[in-house]
Every structure is written in structure tokens, then in C-alpha cells.
Amino acid sequence: MLVQVLNTAVxxxxxxxxxxxxxxxxxxxxxxxxxxxxxxxxxxxxxxSHLQEINKxxxxxxxxxxxxxxxxxxxxxxxxxRLEFHTAKKPLQIFVRTHPMDDSLIVKDGYQWRKYGQKVTxxxxxxxxxxxxxxxxxxxxxxxxxRCLHDKSILVATYDGEHNHGALHEPSSSTPRGSSxxxxxxxxxxxxxxxxxxxxxxxxxxxxxxxxxxHQHNYDTNIKVEEYxxxxxxxxxxxxxxxxxxxxxxTGELKQQDLNLNLNIPxx
DNA sequence: CGATTTTGACCTGCGC
DNA sequence: GCGCAGGTCAAAATCG
Numbered sequence: 516m517l518v519q520v521l522n523t524a525v526x527x528x529x530x531x532x533x534x535x536x537x538x539x540x541x542x543x544x545x546x547x548x549x550x551x552x553x554x555x556x557x558x559x560x561x562x563x564s565h566l567q568e569i570n571k572x573x574x575x576x577x578x579x580x581x582x583x584x585x586x587x588x589x590x591x592x593x594x595x596x597r598l599e600f601h602t603a604k605k606p607l608q609i610f611v612r613t614h615p616m617d618d619s620l621i622v623k624d625g626y627q628w629r630k631y632g633q634k635v636t637x638x639x640x641x642x643x644x645x646x647x648x649x650x651x652x653x654x655x656x657x658x659x660x661x662r663c664l665h666d667k668s669i670l671v672a673t674y675d676g677e678h679n680h681g682a683l684h685e686p687s688s689s690t691p692r693g694s695s696x697x698x699x700x701x702x703x704x705x706x707x708x709x710x711x712x713x714x715x716x717x718x719x720x721x722x723x724x725x726x727x728x729x730h731q732h733n734y735d736t737n738i739k740v741e742e743y744x745x746x747x748x749x750x751x752x753x754x755x756x757x758x759x760x761x762x763x764x765x766t767g768e769l770k771q772q773d774l775n776l777n778l779n780i781p782x783x
Numbered sequence: 784c785g786a787t788t789t790t791g792a793c794c795t796g797c798g799c
Numbered sequence: 800g801c802g803c804a805g806g807t808c809a810a811a812a813t814c815g
Contacts, residue, residue, distance in 0.1 A: 630788060632807060645806070649787090659806090 544666070610663070611670040620644040620660040622672045628658065639664045651680040 611622050620642070628646035635642050641662035648656040655676040663669035 629786085631809095633789075634805065634807095637804060643805085 607674040609672045609674070611672060613668055613670055620662070620670065622658075622660055622670055624672070626650060626656070626678065636661070641667065648678060650678070654679050 609622070609624075613619075626648055627650045629649035630644055631647050632645040633642050634645070639661060641664075643659055643661040646658045646660065648654040656678045657675040659673045659675070661671050663671055
């Protein structure tokens with residue numbers, strides 16, 4: 516009887532310690548997310564003010580010729596190729612959560628990329644990998660992938676240039692399930708993010724795994740995606756949904772772990 | 784053996 | 800002009 520009581524007390528102690536450490540971890544994660552949210556907010560504010568400035572300038576009646584006279588830079592033949600594909604468009608950034616133990620810098624987005632360089636940058640100890648699209652011989656699309664400074668399990672993929680080919684690469688079977696961009700996004704914010712992927716055709720190819728379907732990709736899709744992204748940036752609901760999704764994910768994880776503890780299910 | 788990755792060297796732009 | 804940091808090249812290594 517006494518042994519049984521002691522055993523129960525020990526088990527309870529272990530559970531309390533586990534919960535305490537878990538609480539600590541979640542608090543730290545919450546702190547990190549808050550920082551990320553603040554960064555997002557400040558970027559949104561800057562974008563908004565920049566847009567207002569542009570609108571003001573247009574209202575001032577600047578001639579369309581002057582506005583449109585953003586002449587193509589005269590390229591020096593000797594200059595690097597990266598300048599040839601320079602565009603005024605802001606590069607698209609995608610955040611992808613990966614397994615904490617997964618230290619690869621691979622973001623599955625349906626395209627086939629070839630790594631051509633890696634660098635350690637000043638502001639982030641994690642190396643930045645440089646990829647070039649290898650689906651077409653002269654495709655100008657590039658991307659940079661680096662781990663988030665605050666959360667190593669988050670990959671930040673920055674896309675540069677546009678693909679000059681339509682077909683999307685069928686994800687290889689060796690890729691772990693659930694590693695596509697769509698699957699790695701928070702659940703609620705997923706809805707709108709899935710729309711972006713749907714526009715770009717990525718989610719379809721991921722889902723039709725194994726089918727011999729090659730999409731006749733619309734060349735306008737990139738423009739549609741950018742339009743949709745810019746509309747999201749202006750949409751405060753999206754930011755709120757994202758924050759809610761993150762909060763739900765955290766609380767959901769907590770509840771699940773609590774349940775596992777009660778049922779004595781070991782964590783993976 | 785071809786494709787891909789790694790990695791040190793090199794180039795370029797930018798701030799001082 | 801100089802030094803620094805980011806981006807790219809290309810030879811060697813590795814993989815399938």
C-alpha cells in the first residue's frame with residue numbers, strides 16, 4: 516500500500532517536472548513568435564506608408580512618362596549574370612516549419628533546384644544556401660534558403676526571378692510526406708496560403724503524387740500570385756488569422772501532450 | 784558516368 | 800582606396 520502511494524507520488528513528480536519544462540519551452544516559443552509578429556507588423560506599416568507615398572506622388576500629376584521612365588539599367592557586359600535578371604519586384608519570402616531534428620535546407624515547392632553555393636551571413640549563424648532552378652537550361656529563377664534566426668526549425672526561402680517554363684516537377688518519392696510548403700504552414704492561415712499555392716499550381720502537383728500529370732502552367736500565374744500576396748499584406752484579417760493559428764497550434768500541442776501524459780503515451 | 788553537392792576563391796557593391 | 804559582406808563560380812568530391 517505504502518509502496519503504491521510512493522510510486523504514485525514519484526509518477527506525479529515526473530509529470531509535474533515534464534509539464535514545467537514544457538511550459539518553459541512554450542513560453543520561449545511564444546516569445547520568439549511575438550518577435551516575428553512584431554517584425555511582420557513593422558514591415559506591413561512600412562509597406563503601407565510606402566504605398567501611400569507612391570499614391571501621393573501619382574496624385575501630384577507626375578507624367579506617366581516620367582513614372583514609367585524607370586529605364587532599364589545599362590548593363591555592363593562584364594558584370595555578373597545576377598544583374599541581368601534584376602527586377603524591381605520584391606522577392607517572395609516563404610516561411611516553412613520543419614522538424615527540429617531536420618537540419619537540411621531543402622524546401623519542397625514543386626520545382627527542381629540545384630544548389631550552387633552556401634554562405635554564412637553576418638546576421639545569422641545558420642548558413643544560407645543558394646539554389647538555381649534546374650528544370651530549364653536558362654531559367655532565371657533562384658532562391659535562397661536560410662534558417663530563421665529566432666527559431667531554427669523555421670526555414671526562410673527567398674525567391675528571386677521568375678520561372679520561364681510551365682511544367683512543375685513532380686515531387687520525388689524520397690521526400691518525406693508532409694514536407695511540402697502547404698503542409699508545413701500553420702493550419703488556419705493555411706487556407707489563404709493554400710490559395711497562393713493553388714494559384715501557382717504547387718499544391719495540385721503535390722497532391723496528385725504518382726500521377727503522370729504535367730500542368731500546362733499559365734505564364735500569368737506568377738503575376739496572380741504576387742497580386743494575391745499583396746492583397747494579403749493589406750488584409751489585417753490574414754495577420755490575425757496567422758497569429759490565431761500559431762496560438763492554436765501551441766495550445767493544441769499542449770493539450771495533446773497533456774493527454775499523452777494522462778494516458779501514459781510516450782512522446783515521439 | 785552524369786548529376787548534384789561542397790567549398791574555397793573570386794567578384795561586386797557599398798559604406799567609411 | 801580599403802575593407803567588409805553578399806553573391807557566384809568552378810574544381811573536386813560525392814552520390815545514385
